[in-house]
Amino acid sequence: MSSDPTQPRLVLRDVAKAFGPVLALRSGNLTVHGGSIHALVGENGAGKSTLVKIVAGVHRRDAGEMLLDGEPADFATTAESKAAGVAVIYQEPTLFPDLSVTENIFMGRQPLASGRRIDRAAMYAEARSLFDRLGVAIDVRRPALGLSIADQQIIEIAKAISLDARVLIMDEPTAALSGVEVERLFAVARSLRDEGRALVFISHRFDEVFDLCDTVTVMRDGEYVGTRTVAETDTDEIVGLMVGREVGELFPKTPATIGAPVLEVEGLNRTGVFHDVSFEVRAGEIVGLAGLVGAGRSEIARAVFGVDRYDSGSVRLAGTAVPAHDPRAAIKAGMAFIPEDRRKQGLVIDSSVSRNVAGVIRAGLAKAGVLTARAENRAAAPWAGRLEVKTNALDMNAATMSGGNQQKVVIAKWLATDPKLLIIDEPTRGIDVGTKAEVHRLLSELAGRGMAILMISSELPEVLGMADRVLVVCEGRITAELDRAEATPEAVMHAATHSVEAAR
Amino acid sequence: MNAVKHDETPSAGEALLVEPSALSPGRRALTTVLRSRELSIFLVLVAVVVVATAKNSGFLFSSDGWRNFLLNPSILVLLAVGQAVVIITRNVDLSVGSVLAFTAYLTGRLFIDQPGIPLVVVVLLAVLAGAVLGLVNGVLVAYGKVPALVITLGTLYIYRGVVLTWAGSDRINRGDTPADFQALGTKTVLTIPVLTIVALVVLALVGYYLHTARGGRELYAIGSDPDAAVLYGLKVRQRVLAAFVLSGALAGLAGVLFAARYGAVTSSTGSGIELQAVAAVVIGGVAIFGGSGTVWGAAIGAFLLVTINRALPTIGIDPFWQGAVVGALILGAIVLDRVLAARQANKLAEARDA
Incomplete structure (x- = not known):
């Protein structure tokens, strides 16, 4: 070169x-x-x-x-x-989701045969040799979708x-x-x-x-x-x-009094996704849901919250059954859910911070059916302040904020509903060290105030540092339940890969 | 899809991936055709023709029936082809009905005001006029950053307004145009109407371009994810602009053919035909949010729409129901799309888990 x-x-x-x-x-x-x-x-x-x-x-x-x-x-x-x-x-x-994997690689510079016609055979062959070189097996004709x-x-x-x-x-x-x-x-x-x-x-x-x-x-x-x-x-x-300063404790979970069970999940099943999932989360407790990506952790969380359906089983919040496949009922019962992909699922990107924060409590804010920007700002201000969201003004568009600040806006949005249970999926994905510690401190503080927290995380140190109890999910099943004392990196990783190895 | 057995135990990394398709090229092509939307919509068309012909054999097996079967959809096929190209880029062109009216009236005026003008010149001028109107749409959409739905809804009214001002209550009659031009509208070659041949040639050219040219594939890419297309460095604006120019040019051509076929042109000619074109495209399996579908499907969709309208009275269904039948077809096509998309997504996800 x-x-x-x-x-x-x-x-x-x-x-x-x-x-x-x-x-x-x-x-x-x-x-x-x-x-x-x-x-x-x-x-x-x-x-x-x-x-x-x-x-x-x-x-x-x-x-x-x-x-x-x-x-x-x-x-x-x-x-x-x-x-x-x-x-x-x-x-x-x-x-491009609709186009084949190969077209995605060569778009705009496809190999041409005579008459400036795309030479598909050559294109597929080249894609195949590229994947061979990378040592991966991907069908070159399949669409990028999925x-x-x-x-x-x-x-x-x-x-x-x-x-x-x-x-x-x-x-x-x-x-x-x-x-x-x-x-x-x-x-x-x-x-x-x-x-x-x-x-x-x-x-x-x-x-x-x-x-x-x-x-x-x-x-x-x-x-x-x-x-x-x-x-x-x-x-x-x-x-x-x-x-520009030394970071102290990275995962500052402070001990909190563990109270009565808030969330009780029993025998949750969804064909091909998860099987026989039972667990509980108590007040003041942070339960970590660990496992490999694709093990079914997020799917379980989505089913509990009612975004996705489940085939059998039951979800109870504070002793009352929560209807399946009904997120509104789940919110009403006192659940909050912060999804992994906050850009797509948690945040109205093209909207102001206060509108985002006030989004879920809109009905409560509206006066005679009319929702003013002032009412939204009033409701949003204390939450954004508590989370130290660095935005010049609450009117700032959420799309232009950094990942860490977006995450804080999403958390603020749900805290405004004053939930009993917070389900949070990958709370610090793509967030820098400083903000990470802030998010962890915040979660710890919420647990201290008696909130039950179910936290999904792929980062082992985060799970081990934050969780009072760790549930390990592997191929749609809970393969281990470990107390804080038992939860070592080895124990979690073993359970997370256990059934994969057993299947060999 | 079953996972292909490997001699060695796959590593966990490989297990996450989709195994290459084990089908032979021949079987793969067959599966592609059998699963295609074009085939299913074609079978519906066949079914409609079979039922109507069983009721009245003249529906297809008479010189009139055969000619109408091919001739009536021709103009809509042209519009649907242009519309499909635009919709594939995640846009829409609602102004085609007004463009058609403009060039149909232009055709008549040229013959009246310029006696002896050659036919070829008239066709070229009409196509050019359509292309210019399409260019206006394209520039507004590509550079104005306003959704095409709004832009072309506006130009629909503006272009129609131009025709209204120009034509007023005046109309072009059959006698105003030369006889050889009128003959074009009904002439046949080997029992196939010339208009149909024109439509099919355009269809073949555009279909070939979309499938085999880089530019054609880029139209799909742009519709599939416009933001990604920008990051890829594709010439998004030029391509979208070109799609609108093509749609306008084809609507211009359709205007000439309309004048040849029907002879009479008024200021309200072609009102509402833009929605038929959109309907044909959607029924033909082009995703309304772009990125997938073919002009073949759109053309079959246009045939189906026109043929159903002609078949309903034959079958004995009240013409009042015609609109409802078309509506049911559109909804059916969209429901089918959703079901198929969900099934494919599941399948692809399963293939990943396997």
């Missing part, structure tokens, strides 16, 4: 970008070499995504310098950055390889992956690095950063803080650079 191995593939110098009055990026600096995996870390709102989008040609920088293989570069469109050999894999993969996020990312990577990208940027690719899927992704990333490509890897998981990357660049509040080689640094230093 490049003749001079010391020449950096990609250099960004003092890059700045503002959206209206909001300065998203003050001075972004990044130097990435070929044959290297470079981690980019920073709290939410540190400007990482903005930086990536400037490199990708989604946004245009206001100031600063960008060099690609020593040549000045300025991309006005994503097509230009692609042509220059830059591929970006976004946090949420962007595929693929797991892990598989969608593999498609994105296949796309990047077929473009022969010199620079590959991955924006939090592992946020939604299970352990095995992460390993597969890393193996692919390492082989791309060994081919001499430059990789940029954005992640909030330090174990991954230290496992995969060789260099780390830290950003804070839209500014470059520093670059370290992985061999010469450690987690404490990186965290220190990120937050």
